[in-house]
Amino acid sequence: MPTPILIAVLVPLMTGLAAVADDMRPVPLKAKVTHVQPMTGIVLWSTNEAAASSPIQLEFRYFGYDEVVREEGMYDWSAVERFLDDVAGRGHQAVLRWHDTYVGKPSSVPPYIRALEGYRGQTAKSEGKPTGFPDWSHPELRRFTLEFFDRFAARYDRDPRLAFLEVGFGLWSEYHLYDGPMEMGRTFPSLEYQRDFANHLSKRLAQTPWMVSVDAAGEWSPFAKDKALLALPFGVFDDSFNCVQHARENEPNWDALGRDRWKIAPAGGEFSFYERKDQRDALAPAGPHGESFEHEAARFHLTFILGDAQPRFQKPDRIREASMACGYRFRVARFEASPTRSEVTVENKGVAPIYHDAFPAVNGVRSNDSLKGLLPGQSRTFAIASGGESPKLTIESDRLVRGQRIEFDADLP
Incomplete structure (x- = not known):
């Protein structure tokens, strides 16, 4: 059974290691919307x-x-x-x-x-x-x-x-x-x-x-x-x-x-x-x-x-x-990740929102929150329970057919 002195030493140490393990870092990202977006x-x-x-x-x-x-x-x-x-x-x-x-x-x-x-x-x-x-x-x-x-x-x-x-x-x-x-x-x-x-x-x-x-x-x-x-x-x-x-x-x-x-x-x-x-x-x-x-x-x-x-x-x-002048157009304004999670800020640079659910996803893990209803000029930050050394960001939707993909702009150093 650990002594009180050992516990007093281990608890701060473990807390510090967890904080280090979950440190968020900026993720470089370059992307461009080059196609007409689904449903527009x-x-x-x-x-x-x-x-x-x-x-x-x-x-x-x-x-x-x-x-x-x-x-x-x-x-x-x-x-x-x-x-x-x-x-x-x-x-x-x-x-x-x-x-x-x-x-x-x-x-x-x-x-x-x-x-x-x-x-x-x-x-x-x-x-x-x-x-x-x-x-x-x-x-x-x-x-x-x-x-x-x-x-x-x-x-x-x-x-x-x-x-x-x-x-x-x-x-x-x-x-x-x-x-x-x-x-x-x-x-x-x-x-x-x-x-x-x-x-x-x-x-x-x-x-x-x-x-x-x-x-x-x-x-x-x-x-x-x-x-x-x-x-x-x-x-x-x-x-x-x-x-x-x-x-x-x-x-x-x-x-x-x-x-x-x-x-x-x-x-x-x-x-x-x-x-x-x-x-x-x-x-x-x-x-x-x-x-x-x-x-x-x-x-x-x-x-x-x-x-x-x-x-x-x-x-x-x-x-x-x-x-491409119609509908939504998404831009990733911020992308940070730790080994276990990510945060993504997405802005709508289009002229209308998307009217079906679409989710920022990292390594295939979706955010719980949707881009649906994000108005032009507005941004929304999404917490995603996935990260890692080389996290991959996509926008996923169950309302797409085979061959469709929701793109985004990004210029993050």
């Missing part, structure tokens, strides 16, 4: 041949409900699976949008609902094309739509192949019927049902960010005047992003839905089709109407923008450069 940038349609070779991270597709459900209670997700597998096979992730009404197409209401007694869907011209309009007065369509997103969320909410989900009603799910039979409660869902739908989605989707059109700020939707709805964590997309009338027609909708919404959910959209030059000059130095894309991306804190035509107008280097 210019988006191409999955059917675009350039999707396989362009410097992108995201691909887009519309889906109709009848592509999954044709008979009551019978869900066939094979079309969605093929799409997600194809996208992930190219090392990308998906932006997916469900629609009920699409110009020139029948409504995507499942056939079993269209055949029910009392269902009164209609076909009318929109933009000069015969277009199917749903009957939102029928209770089964309303019930089914909520059930559909129950099933969708249960299957895909944590799926790394899916980055963002876009939802809505009306033409292209953009919360409007500017050309066609617009009748609240019939061809377009009632305000009450729209509230139910938004609240339902907010409860079901715990991981995947969901987005609505900026046109949801209009008179046919309850969002802009309902504080409870505005408090939901939805993002916004703007499918006429760089049109000449954007400042007077679109931007007020961004304001109405909350100009700081990007802090909790993604902002995205699509380059405008109003004028030919909106697509042709989208990435020109001064854009189509006097503002560069980089400036717009920073001003609206964009994470992504659909620009399917851009491979026809721009070289890959320009698409890469514009894409």
Whole structure:
């Protein structure tokens, strides 16, 4: 049994050795972000041949409900699976949008609902094309739509192949019927049902960010005047992003839905089709109407923008450069390690946060804290239970597909 004198000698000695063993030292680190970062940038349609070779991270597709459900209670997700597998096979992730009404197409209401007694869907011209309009007065369509997103969320909410989900009603799910039979409660869902739908989605989707059109700020939707709805964590997309009338027609909708919404959910959209030059000059130095894309991306804190035509107008280097102006960009400002642990300070130098969990990791050991929600200009320090003589720092996320990597800048001597 140790004597009191021996204990008095050993305790300070052991404490001192432990302190020496755990001394933190700066770790030299040089790194550079050289690629478009996962879940950001210019988006191409999955059917675009350039999707396989362009410097992108995201691909887009519309889906109709009848592509999954044709008979009551019978869900066939094979079309969605093929799409997600194809996208992930190219090392990308998906932006997916469900629609009920699409110009020139029948409504995507499942056939079993269209055949029910009392269902009164209609076909009318929109933009000069015969277009199917749903009957939102029928209770089964309303019930089914909520059930559909129950099933969708249960299957895909944590799926790394899916980055963002876009939802809505009306033409292209953009919360409007500017050309066609617009009748609240019939061809377009009632305000009450729209509230139910938004609240339902907010409860079901715990991981995947969901987005609505900026046109949801209009008179046919309850969002802009309902504080409870505005408090939901939805993002916004703007499918006429760089049109000449954007400042007077679109931007007020961004304001109405909350100009700081990007802090909790993604902002995205699509380059405008109003004028030919909106697509042709989208990435020109001064854009189509006097503002560069980089400036717009920073001003609206964009994470992504659909620009399917851009491979026809721009070289890959320009698409890469514009894409890297979107979303997050991490910089390691401090990296210190001991034999047993590390501390890392990471700053976001981008224009938006990352909206999925991502963790600084040393030698494969992750921090308990996530980079999710780290705002531009902010930094966060992470404690990691791994160190050593030559510690390796990475940023890891379960939301990546094979071939993707989150990069960071660093210049630590």
